[in-house]
């Protein structure tokens with residue numbers, strides 16, 4: 802089975818909320834990883850050095866790091 806895209810998210814972030822809602826309504830499956838903003842995981846920062854959530858990381862290494870792009 803192919804690895805799911807990973808969504809780095811923060812529960813109360815409005816940008817992450819709109820990304821999660823768009824993904825849920827599209828039926829796209831992702832692995833959700835909640836982060837603590839003051840202690841971001843190194844693998845998230847390696848994929849997206851700007852350090853904001855949401856970030857969507859695909860199995861092929863592709864990265865979307867703007868909530869608008871994830872929605873689109």
Ligand SMILES: N[C@@H](CCC(=O)N[C@@H](CS)C(=O)NCC(=O)O)C(=O)O
Pocket residue numbers: 811813814815816817838839852853854855866867868869
């Ligand atoms: N333009 C970005 C904005 C994302 C953003 O600012 N997220 C905030 C949380 S709501 C963040 O990650 N801030 C980094 C931090 O607090 O360290 C988007 O739409 O995805």
